[in-house]
Amino acid sequence: MTIPGFTSTGSKRPQALFGSETGGPQTMSRTEGCSLWDRAGNEYTDMIMALGTVALGYAHPDVVAAVEEAARAGTVGSLPPALEQEVAEQLAAAIPGTESVRFFKSGAEAVSAAVRVARVYTGRDRVVTCGYHGWFDWCQHEAGVPQCVRELRTEVPFNDVAALAREVKQAGPVAAIVLEPVIDGPPDSTWLHAARDVASQCGAVLVFDEIKTAFRIALGGAAELYGITPDLAVVGKALGNGFPIAAVCGSRDVMAAVTRTWISSTLATECVGLAAARAVLRVFDREDVVGHLRDTGTKLLHGLEQVVTDHPNVFTGVFGVPQMCYPQCATAAGSGQVAIEAARRGILFKLAAYNFVSLAHSDDVINNVLETLAAVAERMEAVC
Numbered sequence: 001m002t003i004p005g006f007t008s009t010g011s012k013r014p015q016a017l018f019g020s021e022t023g024g025p026q027t028m029s030r031t032e033g034c035s036l037w038d039r040a041g042n043e044y045t046d047m048i049m050a051l052g053t054v055a056l057g058y059a060h061p062d063v064v065a066a067v068e069e070a071a072r073a074g075t076v077g078s079l080p081p082a083l084e085q086e087v088a089e090q091l092a093a094a095i096p097g098t099e100s101v102r103f104f105k106s107g108a109e110a111v112s113a114a115v116r117v118a119r120v121y122t123g124r125d126r127v128v129t130c131g132y133h134g135w136f137d138w139c140q141h142e143a144g145v146p147q148c149v150r151e152l153r154t155e156v157p158f159n160d161v162a163a164l165a166r167e168v169k170q171a172g173p174v175a176a177i178v179l180e181p182v183i184d185g186p187p188d189s190t191w192l193h194a195a196r197d198v199a200s201q202c203g204a205v206l207v208f209d210e211i212k213t214a215f216r217i218a219l220g221g222a223a224e225l226y227g228i229t230p231d232l233a234v235v236g237k238a239l240g241n242g243f244p245i246a247a248v249c250g251s252r253d254v255m256a257a258v259t260r261t262w263i264s265s266t267l268a269t270e271c272v273g274l275a276a277a278r279a280v281l282r283v284f285d286r287e288d289v290v291g292h293l294r295d296t297g298t299k300l301l302h303g304l305e306q307v308v309t310d311h312p313n314v315f316t317g318v319f320g321v322p323q324m325c326y327p328q329c330a331t332a333a334g335s336g337q338v339a340i341e342a343a344r345r346g347i348l349f350k351l352a353a354y355n356f357v358s359l360a361h362s363d364d365v366i367n368n369v370l371e372t373l374a375a376v377a378e379r380m381e382a383v384c
C-alpha cells in the first residue's frame with residue numbers, strides 16, 4: 001500500500017522539508033508545546049509548527065480540553081450547532097470589517113468560497129491574485145486544471161503597485177483581487193492601500209488571504225496591523241491550533257452573495273473545529289499571544305540575520321517578518337544539507353517559507369535554534 005507522493009500534505013514530504021527522500025526524520029508519533037517526536041522516539045524542537053497551523057503550541061491544554069468536551073457532547077447532529085453563531089461573533093470582534101461569517105474545513109476551501117462569493121456579488125469571472133491560495137482549480141496552473149479556468153486568473157508580483165494597476169486594467173472586469181498580505185517580507189506602505197483603491201475603483205471585491213497572518217502578526221491579521229479593511233478576509237490555520245477550521249469573514253452586503261449560489265459542506269459545522277477555535281480565541285483574549293509571537297519572532301529574525309552575516313558562504317539572506325521567517329541558502333542542495341544537519345542536531349527548521357514561532361517558543365529555545373544553525377553553518381564551511 002502506498003500514499004502517492006509519500007503523504008497527503010505535500011509540504012510535509014521529505015523532499016519538501018529536506019530536499020531529498022532521505023536524511024531527515026520522515027514520520028512522527030506525537031507533538032507537544034514546540035516539540036515533535038519522530039517515530040523512533042527522537043525529540044526535535046519544531047520551528048515549522050505544522051506549516052503555521054499552531055500558534056499556541058501543540059496540544060495546548062485549553063484547546064485539548066475544549067476538543068475533548070466537544071467530542072463527548074457529540075460533534076455533529078442534524079441541526080446546526082449554537083456554537084457556530086458564538087464563534088462567528090468572536091470572529092466579528094477579532095477580524096476588521098466582519099459582519100458575517102461562513103465556516104469551512106480548509107484554507108483552500110475557504111479562499112475558493114471567497115472567490116465564488118466575489119463572482120456572484122460582482123457578476124464577473126476574472127480574478128487577480130498574489131500569493132498562494134491552496135490547491136483548488138481556480139488558482140492553480142497545475143496538470144488537470146482546464147485551460148479555460150486558468151485563463152480566468154492573472155497573477156501579480158508582491159509589492160508591485162504598477163503591475164497590479166496594469167494587470168487589473170488589462171484583465172477586463174475583475175471579480176476579485178485576492179492577496180496574501182505578507183510574502184517573504186512586510187507589504188510596502190503603498191501596496192495594500194493601492195490594492196484597496198484599485199479594487200474600489202474597478203468594483204472588484206478585495207480579498208485578503210490571511211490564512212497565515214491572522215492570529216499571528218496581529219489578532220486581526222494584516223487588516224488590523226496595517227489598518228486596511230478588505231471586503232472579505234479568509235482565516236484558518238492558527239484559528240484551530242491544529243484542528244480543522246477556516247472561515248470567510250466580511251461585510252454583510254458582500255457575504256449575502258453566499259445565499260445566491262450553493263456553498264455548503266456537510267462537516268463545515270462539526271463542533272471539534274468550532275470548539276477549538278472558541279478556545280483559541282479565548283486564549284488570545286486572556287494572554288498577550290500576539291506580543292509573545294512578535295517579541296520571540298523578533299529575536300529569531302535578528303538572530304538569523306546575524307547567523308547569515310557571519311556565514312555568507314552558506315546563507316544569502318533572511319526573508320519574512322518576525323512571526324514567519326526563513327534564511328535562504330545559495331543553492332537548493334545547500335538548503336537541504338542545512339535542514340538535514342539541523343534535524344540531526346534536534347531542530348526541525350525550514351530554509352524556505354516559513355518558520356513560525358508559537359507561544360511555546362521561549363527565548364532559550366530560540367537561542368538554542370540560533371546556536372545550532374550557526375554550528376551547522378560552521379560545519380558546512382569547514383567541509384567545503
Ligand SMILES: Cc1ncc(COP(=O)(O)O)c(C=O)c1O
Binds near residue numbers: 051106131209
Ligand atoms: C495563504 C494561504 N492560503 C491558503 C492556503 C491553503 O490552505 P489549506 O492548505 O488549509 O487548504 C494556505 C496554505 O498554506 C496558505 O498559506
